[in-house]
Structure formats: C-alpha cells, structure tokens
Amino acid sequence: MCLPNATPAAYAYLMVTSIGEQLANIRRRRGLSQRELATLSEVSLSLVQKLEQGVVSDTSLETAHKLARALRVPTSKLVLTHDEDDADETTVADWEEVRRALRTPTPYDGDGEPEGGAVMGLLGEAVGLQGRDQYSRLRPLLPKLLRGADALAEHASEGRALRFQALHITAWLLIQTRQFAEAELALDRAEDDATERLQLAALANSRCWLLLRRGRLPETRELAAQWVDELAPVLGKASPDELATWGSFQLRTAAACVRDNRPGEADDAMRLAQSAAVALGRETSVKADSVRTFGPVTVELKRAEMRAVQHRPDDVLDIASRITLTPAVTSSNKNRHMLDVASAFAAKKEDTAAVDVLRNVRSSSPEWLPNQRYARDIMGGIVRRRRTLTPEMREMADLVGVPM
Template identity: 50%
Template sequence: MTTAGQRVKEVRKRRGLTQTELAKASGVSISTIRKLEQGERETARLETLRKLAQALRVPTMRLAGEPRKDDASAETVDRWRAVREALERPPVAPGLDDDPPTLGGVRTALYETEPLFSGDRFAALSVMLPALLRDADALGAEGRSVRVRLLQLAGWLMVQTRQFKAAETALERALDDSADRMEGAATVNTLCWLRLRQGELGKAFDLAVKWADETEPRMSRATPSELATWGWLLLRASAAAVRNSQPGEAEDALKLASAASVALGREYAPDNDFLRVFGPTTVKLKAAENASVTDRPDLVLRLAERIPFSSLKPTSNNRNRHLLDVADAHVKTGNYADAFEKLEQIHADSPEWLPNQRYARDILRRMISRRRTLTAEMRAMADVVGLPL
C-alpha cells in the first residue's frame, strides 16, 4: 500500500515541481513535505493534504488514500464496548425473554434519554444505551420507528466518539429500516458526516448529492421539514467538496443551501430533532467552516461577527465546532489569548464533548508551540483534550 508521502512525491514529479516549489505553492513547510516523502511521517492532517492537493491540482483524496480507521483512545474504546456489542449482537428471540420490553416502555425510555444525546452526556449514555438498544431490538417489527430513531442517535454518538465501525453498523441498520425517503435522508445526513470524519470525501459528496437530488422539494410549496432535510444534505455536499479541493462544487452547494434557509426563514428542527436543526444561522456557521478549511482566518472572524450566538444552545455541536474554527483563526492571526478563551468557553459549556475533538488538540498544540512557558490553565486544558506535554 502506498503512503501519502509516496503519492505526494509521485504527483509532484508528474507536475515537474521541486519540493521547494511545492512548498512555496502550497504554503506547507518544506520540512513537512520532506518528512512525508521520505517516510518519516506516514500521513498528514487532512488540512495539510488539502493544501498540497490544491497546489498539485488533484482531489485531496488522491493524496490521502485509505479512509481513516477508528483511532479513539483506549479509554474511549473501553467506555463504548457495551454499546458496540449491543449494536452487533443478534436480538433476543420473541418469547425467550421472561420480562419482555413493551413498545410504550421503550418509547418512553427513548424520550427520556434524548436530552442526554443533545447535552453530550457521554458518561451517562455509556451506561444506559446498551440496555435500551437491546430492548428496542427485542420489540421486533412493531418497534421499527423507535428502533430507527435510536439507531440514528447511536450512530451519531459513535461518529462523535470516533467509533467508526460501530457508527456504520448503526446507521446502515437505521437506513435499511427507514419507512420513507425523509426518514432515510435523516440517517444519510449523519452517514455523510461519518464519511467526512473517515476522510472518504468522494463517497460523502456522492452520497449527499444523490440524496439531495432525490429529496429536492418544489420551493413554492415545500414544507419546513423538506427544506431543512434538503438543506442539510447540501451542506454535507459542500463540506465534502471544499475538503476535496473542489471549490466550485462547494460554493454551488452552499448557495443552494442558503436559498433553502432563506425560504425557511428561521432555524427549524424537523420532528424536534436536534441533529437536523437548519436555517440561516446554520448556513452561516458552515460558511465559516468552509473558510476555515480553505485557510482564510480573516474571513472566519468576519463571518463570526454576523452569527447570533444568543440563539444557539451552549451544547450545540455546530456552535461549538464553529467556536473551534474561531479559535483556530485566532491562532493563525496571532491572537492566542482569544483563542484560548474560546477553548475555555467550549469546555465550560460542553465538558464531555471537547475531549473527543482532535481539532481542539491540534489548535492547542499549535498555540503551545509558540510559547516558552505554559500557564496552569494551559496545562489543565492540555489534560482535558489529551495533549501530552
């Protein structure tokens, strides 16, 4: 199997560029390029590969190669072991359980558990979710709708915590059981996010475009749910395209998503689903994310000034991802105090979410590398995000 460095070297030579010329064209240090090509580093961050791909005029995935495997910490893998087993274990056959679950009981339990998902209460979910998954499976055909919703949430949680194989199992099961196009699209929205986190940018783009085409509503009579569903698929397509060095496709998808948000006129959650909240603010958040991916920190900060944060819940993953983009932009423009303040803000609002974000670790690493001494607060934050000092 070829490494990212071998692929970079191969394309660079085909383009007739020296390492120095590629470094100048891409903005990636010549030291990084040399280490990659000489095999001292197996791969690089997706942001680095995107810059190299843009300079070499190839899709990012041409350099990235194989999708990312599950790379969570041993502690995280152990925490979710029971959830993974519950997702993969065959359900108890009807009649073999002495105290079988009821549809009403499982539906009530799911309703009471949803705030744990929206609030990023990972410790509590690791305890409660395995039994709930087993009970939903034991319901058989009558529990289809409850089971689909639970699998959607479980799949999202597994993506969030980098349990990619388990996420794929949950989401594909939910998609197979979906009753209609809209229910299936809700699952595909998270499945596209899984592909993005795995680095499978082409698959994410194709999947999002296919489902966006199939769910595109007639604007003159579209329901809010149809607009929100279509808009999110377009945002996923834009996210995949911008990471895969396809700026035209990314901009086109973002413009269509913006049109859907304008038609909607507000932030809206289909079926009160916190995973699918969509509207003008969500589009602005994702526009700033695209600017961050393409290394335009000044634009990220300008866009951030137009976003009404008071309308966003502190536990909103989209809000907190955006705050990471803002922190990253502050680091790139040399404003380390404001960058660190954003990390502290996220940690105060979502203490169980932040430790699962490699992006936060990268931001803090770059911040620390520019300082001679560290404050006690920086050392504490390094412990939070799992950054060895």
Template identity: 45%
Template structure:
C-alpha cells in the first residue's frame, strides 16, 4: 500500500467513517477510495486528494506521497532545446563580434519580445529568447536588471510548459541577481507557482507566507510598487492554502490582498515584475479561481458576471479565468457553453491551451457528460492531447 493509501485509511478510520460514507461526503468515487486503500493506486490527482482532505479536515499534503507534477507534452523538449542551452550552459567560448551587445540594444529587443510573453506565442519565443539570453549574459554586471527580467520570464515559460528542472535554473539565477526584496519577490511569485504545479503545496505555502511577511509595507506610506508586490505575494498564500485545505488561511490572505488592491485603486504593473499586474481585477480573478478549487461552480459563475472576460487584457491570467468559467459551466451541466468557452480560449491562445492539464480535465468532463461528440470536440481533444 502506498503512503497515500495508508494515510487515507488511517485518518478515515480515526474519523469514524466507512469508505462509502467518505465517498458520499467528499464526492470522490468509492472505487478510487478502495483502490487507494488497497494499494491498487499509488496516488490520485491533487483535486481528488483535496476533496478527501477537506472532508477529513486535514491538509491536502497529509494524503500526498510527494511531488506529482505532470511533465511536458509531446514536442516540448525539442522546441525549447535552444532556450534550455542558453539558460543552463555557460558561454565557454564566446563568439567574437564587431558589434557587441549593449544594454540599450538588449532592452529594446526585450521590449519587442515582451508582447509575445503576454500572448503566450511559444513558437516565436523559442526563436527570439536564446539570443536575448546570450546577449544579456554578455553584458556583465551592467546588464543585471534586464538579465533578471529575462530570467524571470524564461522561468515563467518553463513552468507554463512544465519543464520544471529548467525553470528552477532560471528562477534561481534571477533570485541570485535580484537587487532588493521587491525584485526578489517577483521571482518568488513564479517559484510558488512552480511548487504548486509540482504538487508541493506545503512548500509553496511556507515560501509564500515567508515572503508576504518580508514584503509587508507600512500601509500609511506604502508605494504602489510595494503594495503590488505584497498583494501578489498574498495571492500566492491564498492559492497554496486553498489547495492544501486550509480555508481560514486562504480567506485571510485574500482579505489582505483585497485591502492592498483597494489602496492601489487600479491595476498596477511594477517595474520589478516583467509581466504581472496587481489590483482589484487581479484579486477578483483569484477569488474566482479559489471558488473553482473548492468545487463552488455557482460562485464562479456569479463572480464571472461581475467582471466579463472582455474587460481583461489578453494574458495567461485571463486564459486561466476563462478555464475556471468553462469548468463551472460543465460542472453545472452546461456542456455546450463550457465547450464554447474552451474554443474561445483556444482561438486566443492556441499554444498555451495544450499545456494545461486543467483544460484536459474540463474537456474530459464534457466528453463524459455528452452522448455523442461533435467533430470539433474530437479535434480539440487531439489538439490538447486528451485521449478519447
């Protein structure tokens, strides 16, 4: 029997529940519970473990046997090979050039590439990022600020495409070069997300809490950059806590994040963070996400009515928000509407969607809820690597 199965059986019995009663209370199938406790399954998806943990009143990681992040999809390793080399291999024999890179030139090239990050245009980024990274490396100490920003974004891309080891390299280098705690916090945001994607919920929560303490400003004289940094760190706390079945801590962190957003009064993008913004809309997106995590599709749809998708600029945050809506629609039996939302995301971010396990989960629920599948549904399943 796996550690997950042992823990589940022990805690279930301590709570005085039968397998059938736990299944009814948690919404997890009796078959999965039996297979876990009998050792026929080593573990389960984090969503399943969270449901069981929430019912048993323990942190999710009490039922987890360790990191279980899903790896990259087919073709990812080959596509990003040049980027990985630029991140991981030191320049052993730099090429001589009459036109050495300059800070101004690299900064200008970065500005041109930044919209590609916002729109998740991976094919183009895989081409433009390696020379950018090499040029930033060649700048030495003078190019440290732009190099930190590039490493932050490279780490973000590696997390998005589930290349976790390479993400660690990029984020570690960005943190090592950070000039102050605000610049460091911009890297920690992605580090927390990396840990969440790997299923390391307690590690993510500990890291987020530590940095929220480090970056908490004096509200009476806080700058917009300080408020934004603290607010984003609090959103890391709430994301990790809600997944680890610690609703009180998740609610407290979200409340403080809302206070920071109200103090800002608008969406604000800090100079120390290359891609993220923070403000009332960002807090709303996280509140919606949390509602989806705890299986409240009614709340997700209610919140979505307050901030329509069209009001949010294109970004991976917007894509995630739409996935939350698609998930809520399918959970309430509105399969056609849920699929329509998936189609909308695919049109806006065709390279981002296949990397999302969440998207496959939503489409699988649509497949299971319909008697027949349309050709468009079958095509999307192929596009996002869902086996029918």
C-alpha cells in the first residue's frame, strides 16, 4: 500500500529562491514605491530595500506573507521555499543516539524471540512522555524502543505494527525538535510497515506538518488535498477515526492556504473541518495515530492560529477567551495556541502580558518552548521595540534564543 503519489519526487524540496528580484518585479507591476510597499505591508523600508538589492537574500515566512498580502499574490509567488532553522548543535548532539538507532537498525542477536510485551511497554511509556513534552526522558528511551521494535518486526507478526508506531512517534519528535532530514527518514521507514489506509494517512498528516514547518506551502496543500480526496467520508456513515483523520487534513489545508495568502481556500477548508468536528461532537484520538487528536476544540485552536497568521490579534484573543482547553487536546496544540495568544498581545504592544503567557508555557512545557522558532520571533520583536527590558523579558529572550 502506498501514499497517494508517494514517489521520492513528490517530496523533493525545491531549491531556495531569492525573494529580492521577484519582490521588485511584482512591486513595480503593482505601481508601488518601496516606501508604499513598506507602509502597506508593515515591513520596514530598510528591509524592503535590502531584499530588493540582494543584501538580504531571505527572510522569515511571516515577513514574506506580509509582503504577499500587500501585493495581493500568494506567498509562494515570492518564495518557493523557506526552511525553518534546523536544530542547533546541542540538540543534534543530545539526539545522536536516537538518530543512530534510526539510521542503522540493529539485527536481533538474542536467543529465541524478542519480548513483544517489553516493546509494547516501552512504546506506551514513550507515548506518555511525548504527550507531556518530556524530551530528556524520551531521548534515552527511543533507541531502546527502535531497536526492540526492529528485532520484534523480524520475529513476530505484531512487530511491524509496533515498529510503525515507534517510528511515527520518533518522526513526530524529530519534527518538533527541528531535525527535519531525520524526521523524513523516520516517516519513510514507517511507511514500509504501514498496512492500513489510516496508518498511511497518519504518516501523510505528519509529512504535511514537516512540509509546513519547512515552508513548502504548495506541497503541503497538494498532499493534504490528495488525502482529503482519498478519505472523502460520507457524513453520517463514516467512522469516528475516518472523520477525525479527514478533518485533520482539512486543517492542514487551511494552514497551508492561509500562509500562502489564499484566505478563501483557507476558510473553505476550515468550514469543512468544522463540519467534521460537529459530527464527532468531541475530541477524538485516532487508533492509527497516537500523536494527535481532532475535534471541536482543536478546530477552534486552529482558527485562532489562522487569525494570528493574518495579523488579526483582536480576533485571536476573542477566540482564545471562548476556548476551554480540555485534557483531551494535545499538549503541542495547547502550547502552540498559547504562542498565538502571546503573539497577539505582543502585536498590541502589551509586552508584559505576552511574556507572562510565554512564562506559563515554560512552566508547563519547559522542554518544548526552546524548540519553537515562533517563540523566538515573538520575543525578538519585543526586544527590538523596547528601550529597556524587564528581568523576565531578558530571561525569556535568553531561553528562546533571541540573538544578542
């Protein structure tokens, strides 16, 4: 069984294209001066000039989106790709044993068959730690889990299913910690063990997230659309797992479209996601996908995320005020939503409130926050704008890696 159009070329990354020449061409076609574009986009005139002159060859996806909105073109018209920063040297070193176990499966050399119960126990522990963002405890556990799953897959019928789950959760964690090439390898390996359509869908959903984090907006949209068509549930007849999976791909579609300055398509996808959430009536975990849930609350969190991307901070805070974060919602979705709230406060120049939100995220998920480029961008904006920083602001800027 294969993913729709799952050829290596389907996931090949386009070469990074400089934004400057395209930006200048489209700006002139729109009859705008550099100063007028800077005003419309709320991007500094200095940066617009440096981009067009080639002094700066790349910029953040958020800045590209602002420029694209002002020019009324898709973001991908300005930049074909934009990679989020890869993991830093410390993260790479910390995760080396996991990477080695992923790259070089170890043949089983024990007597008799490996213990399936032991591997299942490791997997259950890993799922629990992942749900609580406890990366330091996951790192020494994952190599044991991956090697045990490899051994079991050679000797027991249930081994491939366990290895699928082990590889998928590993891929998810590698994406979360910005180890993108290794995450792709884990997804590729997991695909070999997938025997059911919803397992393949779970991998495609994670691959959409990987593409999205790397700024591959057209590719994300295309892959999500393939799976929306592949699953195509009949409301009233589809199983909860099918509805939740289909709804999750609608959210991926919306996320890619709103970042690519396609608001109408994004709203259409959100309406369809909402219909699936209403049909489910609650947050739902999919058996084949241990790393995410889908339901009414998740849809509202993603709606707030869309408004954050569209630079509508009042809408973000209004949606946030009406959301009840139930225990069924994944920690990563809750945390990501709180970054949207912090970003909204920062956009309104309520910097103390923004930092307080970030401090709350640090308190609940101290190992998750430093891996978020979004948090660094929020604090970077605060640092650049203010003449003086409070001790809490300085501490947070250091934690998320704002350059000195």
